Amino acid sequence: MSDSPATVSTKVLIVGGGAAGITVANLLRKQRPALQITILEPSSDHFYQPGWTLVGGGLMPVERTRRNEADLIPKGVTWIQAAASTFDPDQNAVITDAGQRIQYEAMVLATGLQCRWDWIPGLVESLGRNGVCSNYSNRYAPYTWETIEAFQGGTAIFTMPGTPVKCGGAPQKVMYMADDRFKSRSGVGVNTKVMFCTATAGIFSVPAYAATLRQVVARRGIDARFRWNLVEVRGEKKVAVFEVTPEEGEPHRQELHFDMLHAVPPMTAPEVVANSPLAGEGPGGWAAADKQTLQHPGWPNVFCLGDVAKLPTSKTAGAVRGEAPIAAANLIAQLEGRPLTAHYDGYTVCPLITGYNRTLMAEFNYENKPVSSFLVDPTKERWSMYLMKTKMLPWLYWNRMLPGEPHEARYLKPFKPLVHAMGLDYREPKATAGHS
Structure with missing residues (x-):
């Protein structure tokens, strides 16, 4: 964790240390190890929020959904434990609730949302x-x-x-x-x-x-x-x-x-975002973002993803899994003066538990069309998908998604024997897909 001088500078500032912020930080570190990165996050706890459904259903103790934030910050990344109080994108700056000014060359906005x-x-x-x-x-x-x-x-x-x-x-x-x-x-x-x-x-x-x-x-x-x-x-x-x-x-x-x-x-963007120049039009105060590149339309050095982003797809950890590689690739391209060629297709997934032994693995894209990572009909309730939701996804979140493992096939490698035993096969995503 950093000290708190009145003003600090960083190459990349990530506002938010949740699923989106940590995943992007790890992806950036893997692709550009020398890149100076700072995470602005007030909480000392990090929660696997999809697990709260399992807690409410008696399938998981709430303690298993929590980790120490400090243990998840990538090595070499600076953590400022504070919250944003003001965004000043014209000056490439964020003011924290402690009065500290953080200057950046590029910013990732990943604050999550606010329950009202x-x-x-x-x-x-x-x-x-x-x-x-x-x-x-x-x-x-x-x-x-x-x-x-x-x-x-x-x-x-x-x-x-x-x-x-x-x-x-x-x-x-x-x-x-x-x-x-x-x-x-x-x-x-x-x-x-x-x-x-x-x-x-x-x-x-x-x-x-x-x-x-x-x-x-x-x-x-x-x-x-x-x-x-x-x-x-x-x-x-x-x-x-x-x-x-x-x-x-x-x-x-x-x-x-x-x-x-x-x-x-009801849920909205956090007030600090909703009341800032970064908010898009319409109710909720969600951060504006190009739905393919995740670049802010007003400030090209700002990228928005996760629950705070105004994107026409469901707000899930599965969406973050698709968005994070796109945001990281395009931010690097922006810093290096190259065209933004990575495109997010709106991929998201909502594993709908429909009973204690079945789940509807609802995967879809911007066109609201079903897609499937598995070679099965995704519109059917399945016991195998129930196992995926309750047993595999929590492990994958902590051990593959947050660390920035880029490919879906690698996510499931430890479970390959079980996946085959369930009669499933995994489909490699297309190179331009959101979950690539």
Whole structure:
């Protein structure tokens, strides 16, 4: 960790030490070992956030999702443990919350996003008690599992906001696992109503995967209500208030009683980004970025990726896996005065757990078309993909993705015998694909 003089200079400044920031830092170090790199990150903890779904489903202790940030900073990279308070891209500078000024030649913006718990009145006060839980926080994910286990029947409501969220399938994953658990316990499943109340107009953005998920919902008897946006929680009274926007008729509010409420907060870019020149147009304050090169349209020495970027794809660790090599390659090209030839195709993946023994590995691109890293139909629920989600992906995150291993085939090399035993084969990505 660095000292804190009033002004410091660096060749490359990476703002954010999460999945995107650490992965890009490692990729840059591998490709240009002498490159001076600084990471600006306030937290001493680094979380494997996809694991919080597994925590809420009783499949992983929350401690396994955390590592020390210091242990993940690449050797030779300077870590300034502070947060950005002001972006001044015209002067190639960032001011930290400690008042330090950092000058850069190129910047990677990878701050992640901000959960707006306070945008739903009563939610902050209700979380962690009265059956109100959420897997979108390491603090409350363990309570999700406690609530599922303590559930004695009644109404279990699972919500989804209308804003972009990280891992858009996560609100459903916990619902399917909870439904499995309810039905496995004598008497509880019979007396239980499971509801999915989402502010969106459909169950998933990709039609091919949405068709499968509609079958899952119908098979389970889940009451799915679309254009239902959670706007208030009265935890003590166990009442959830929704703004309902029907296809026909006037919007109105409706109250529902719950015995369990898994709430997903609205999400935006962090305020420091949303209030800066780097924010793009439209709601949310997301950082502007060319969807192929990830270069900021206003400042060519700035590259944006991860949850903070305004890209027309889902915000997942799988998307970061595709974006990071593109951002690193194009940043190097920018510094060296070469054309930006690396293009991101929008690849993302959302492993949708649809039960305790099956997962829909929803891989897709900017065109919202299914793609598959495996030589199988990706629109089918599979036990093999459940193993991939629960067993392989956490290991791959810590041991292959964050260290900047560039090729998918190398990700799975330690698991090659198991992959073949599951009847799968891995497809090499194209050289220009986002996950190359």
